[in-house]
Amino acid sequence: MSSRKLGLTALVVFGSLMAVTFLAWDGIAARINDRALDRFEASDIPTARLYWATLALTGDATAENNLGVLAQRGYDMPPDPDLARAHFTTAADKGSAVAAYNLARMGKDRYGTDPEEVRRHIALLKPLADAGDPHAAAEMVRRLYFLNRAEILGIGEGLSDLRVSYARQAAESGSPVYLYLLGQTLEERYGETGNLADLGEAVEALLAALDLGEPRGASALAGIAWQTPARDLAGLPAAFSARDRFGWWKVAADGGLLSAKCAIAVNRLREISRQETLPQAAQAPGPLDAETEEALAYAEDCATATRETYRVDNSPFGRPALYAGRPTGSYPALSNSPAYAAKILGIVYAEGRLRPRDPDLARHWFQRPLKEGFPHIEDMLNAL
Template sequence: MCVRYVVVISMVLTLFAATAHADEGQDRYNAGDYERALKYWQPLAENGDTQAEFGLGLLYETGHGVAQNFDTAQNWYRKAAEQGLSDAQNALGAMYDVGRGIAKDDVQAIEWYRKAAEQGNVRAEVNLSNMYRFGLGVPRDINLAIAWLQKASDAGSPAAQSNLGGIYISEDGGKDYSKAAILFQKSADQGDPGGQNGLGIICAQGLGRPKDASCAVDWYRKAAEQGDPHAEVNLANAYADGVGVEKDMCQALFWYRKAAEHGNVQAHKHLQYFLQDACILKG
């Protein structure tokens, strides 16, 4: 399982412990009252409050309460990042990572991820590990990738746990299925779709335990219902092959379409195959 996560910003954050106004802005944001969050954050940000600067960056990146503007978002993130706020450093790194509101630059992404990770920011630790794992802006180094993921995993990050579990079922991690299963379970217990899909793979392939196709389908479904494209494809495959569930091509197509809508290349290939097959049958 080779999945690259860019952990930018969770839509429900617990970031602010500064001024009462900044805290109230965060409360408003979490409640979906984006206009009032903007009203609280704007004057604070203009006076150099890092938490409020980051809050404005978040509003402009997501387009909540304001017209979405990635350039404005990265400008606010940069102000906070340059003052040392780790969440802003991670967010700015992610914008460089994917080229959102700024030219894609893996080296700059690494720099900002590292600044945040060295402050113990778990999202940045996950992102930095991905850069090392895939050799983006830095020589590929699986040991450093594992080390950064381990730090984030120990801090309880479900994304780190599922990513690290993925490494341990690959050649990169020496195929330690027991470690992988433990990590996937910890992640899944927090409701993380990556961990749920990982447990599905463990069950489906019988990695370190007897194969259990029904168990695999149960976990794939939990993750697929949260919109995980890898799980959607896995669940579609189960329906297409009738493994762990009664064969149902309508359900298979439904989940392949879902995965394709989420950008999964494998799902697109499956849909093309079914379309060609349908055309042959009609002919």
């Protein structure tokens, strides 16, 4: 065999061995990452960190991203945003879409009053979303929500259409959370344009999200039933029309959504309080109807909830690498908040309506709205 042929043969053999080695290493790295995830789920954070730190030394982007998650969330150490940002940047430079997504969500100015920050985050997310990543598409919907986005990005009046486009792309993944996001986004555009096709598609998306186990779909349907003019409700699916707002809130409450319990409690008890013939409990201590009893029980659940408990868990991002970037919903509107439910319970016991008058319990329930700055609570306490 000539020296040239021998050299070519050696090169081919060497290349084949390297390919086998790389393939074998990919399998080993995947097994190490799985073992690290198992240790993380078992709350053995130091061991998980050691596995990922070792993998990161080999240039593994997934491990680098997961080290960023540990630093960002403060697992077994104080949160370190700068260290997290460094890990995410390194992983993103190595091609990790998850790390680029996490890096975008780490912006100092989350609500986008800094135009440069907005442009930087969109620049990270848009290529991922346009390449078909549903998580990035969903985050684009959220990033494009604020009104100043059109001005910052220079896209004229097409902002709501762009949001809907990304919401549809995210929903194509079949995720119930993204179907819920699509329903919300379409309902929002319906509110802007009055387009009944958007409303119909929103209801269908929310019903589909609910069928897949997303209870917030039912809560959103309650909002549509409550706020939409009757003339626009006529052509909506029968599955939606079969329940009123309280019926949909009940579906959401039965699905474990605390905010739906708060909505039922606050709205039912407010409606009852407007009845001129509402009996004093001390004078008429007979049993209450089931809906009122349920509303009072829900009010106590709501009024005792912490902000963290109340905040709706919104984890659409699955587990592409660790539990990266799981956001939570925002704190609710004041009118359905735990403090408002506590205020209503205070009034119930202060006035002796629905329950026998009990000044001590009234004072107890009034403390939360007092601390959160509700008006007139001091006057109510003084009246006791």
